[in-house]
Amino acid sequence: MKLKHLSYLLFLAFAATAPAADSSLKETSGQHLDVIRDGKTIARYMTAHDKSTPEKAHETYKPYLHIFDAAGSGPITKGAGGDFTHHRGIYLGWNKITVDGKTYDRWHMKGGDQVHEKFLEEKADGGTLSITSLVKWDGEAGAPPILQDERTFSFPPASAPFYTVVDVTHKVKALVGDTILSGDPEHAGLHYRPAQEVDRSKTMYIYPVENANAHKDLDYPWFGESYSVGGKTYNVVYLNHPDNPKKARISAYRDYGRFGAFFDTAVKKDEVLTLKVRFLIGEGELPSADVIQKAWNEYTGKNEPTPKSTLKPAEGAGKTPGGNKPKPKADAKAGDKGTKPAAAEKTN
Numbered sequence: 001m002k003l004k005h006l007s008y009l010l011f012l013a014f015a016a017t018a019p020a021a022d023s024s025l026k027e028t029s030g031q032h033l034d035v036i037r038d039g040k041t042i043a044r045y046m047t048a049h050d051k052s053t054p055e056k057a058h059e060t061y062k063p064y065l066h067i068f069d070a071a072g073s074g075p076i077t078k079g080a081g082g083d084f085t086h087h088r089g090i091y092l093g094w095n096k097i098t099v100d101g102k103t104y105d106r107w108h109m110k111g112g113d114q115v116h117e118k119f120l121e122e123k124a125d126g127g128t129l130s131i132t133s134l135v136k137w138d139g140e141a142g143a144p145p146i147l148q149d150e151r152t153f154s155f156p157p158a159s160a161p162f163y164t165v166v167d168v169t170h171k172v173k174a175l176v177g178d179t180i181l182s183g184d185p186e187h188a189g190l191h192y193r194p195a196q197e198v199d200r201s202k203t204m205y206i207y208p209v210e211n212a213n214a215h216k217d218l219d220y221p222w223f224g225e226s227y228s229v230g231g232k233t234y235n236v237v238y239l240n241h242p243d244n245p246k247k248a249r250i251s252a253y254r255d256y257g258r259f260g261a262f263f264d265t266a267v268k269k270d271e272v273l274t275l276k277v278r279f280l281i282g283e284g285e286l287p288s289a290d291v292i293q294k295a296w297n298e299y300t301g302k303n304e305p306t307p308k309s310t311l312k313p314a315e316g317a318g319k320t321p322g323g324n325k326p327k328p329k330a331d332a333k334a335g336d337k338g339t340k341p342a343a344a345e346k347t348n
Contacts, residue, residue: 174271219247
């Protein structure tokens with residue numbers, strides 16, 4: 001009996017530490033890496049960098065993370081092409097990066113790319129799946145990269161009302177000189193972009209203050225949105241870690257759903273800026289402020305009370321069927337991946 005009892009305890013110990021069934025990382029070399037949990041793709045990290053044609057170069061000028069629907073059937077985030085082609089999945093950029101008196105735009109990706117070099121780490125053991133990608137940010141053509149970015153995406157187990165949790169950590173190192181990372185909330189920071197097919201009339205936002213003014217308020221601990229794609233509603237919550245740079249401003253009011261926080265900061269040569277954000281992905285309308293605050297407390301180790309909150313439609317949402325959509329541009333057609341971004345895209 002003692003032997004049987006010991007065997008049972010060993011079985012339980014193994015079960016607690018063994019990888020979850022059908023959970024893995026699957027790489028398609030030179031293209032992307034899929035994050036799979038319980039047999040379903042929950043995210044796809046796009047790694048391709050192909051300059052063989054202008055079309056391919058445009059489509060692959062930066063790596064980004066797609067988020068999939070709960071069934072794992074396809075992305076609910078945007079890729080290349082469509083309105084504002086540089087908006088892609090979960091992505092990081094600044095349109096005013098100044099190094100040694102020269103300024104670079106690595107938001108619209110003008111004159112240089114972000115290039116995935118290799119994976120530094122891949123983990124598919126236990127409950128959390130994670131990948132770390134080494135990314136180099138171009139400076140001038142033919143010159144050394146200006147930034148090195150170690151970006152880690154971790155996927156701990158999700159619990160209701162969310163079906164996917166993504167912990168994003170960027171470690172951005174200044175390689176060639178003291179560096180200013182600047183811009184504005186519309187063109188810089190860590191952002192999330194819903195799929196091109198979003199119904200602009202239905203986008204909603206929640207903010208952690210009463211009578212919120214998202215254009216002026218600073219340092220929100222969290223904020224979120226709900227949006228509709230293909231007749232289905234999804235919600236995304238952005239948890240801003242308290243270790244991130246202060247005086248953070250947000251862009252979270254667009255009817256097409258691109259939203260995120262802008263960190264205006266500086267990094268001395270050879271030093272590292274660390275950014276940490278947790279994204280919570282769910283189906284249906286936005287969860288309550290109580291649910292979001294509890295999630296933020298769990299993420300940060302804090303014990304803050306639930307603040308008063310503001311829930312309101314996106315600016316322009318509901319004015320016309322499908323929302324207040326901007327006029328089409330030459331590069332704003334779905335699938336148009338080969339043309340350069342139009343000048344009008346500077347405002348988005």
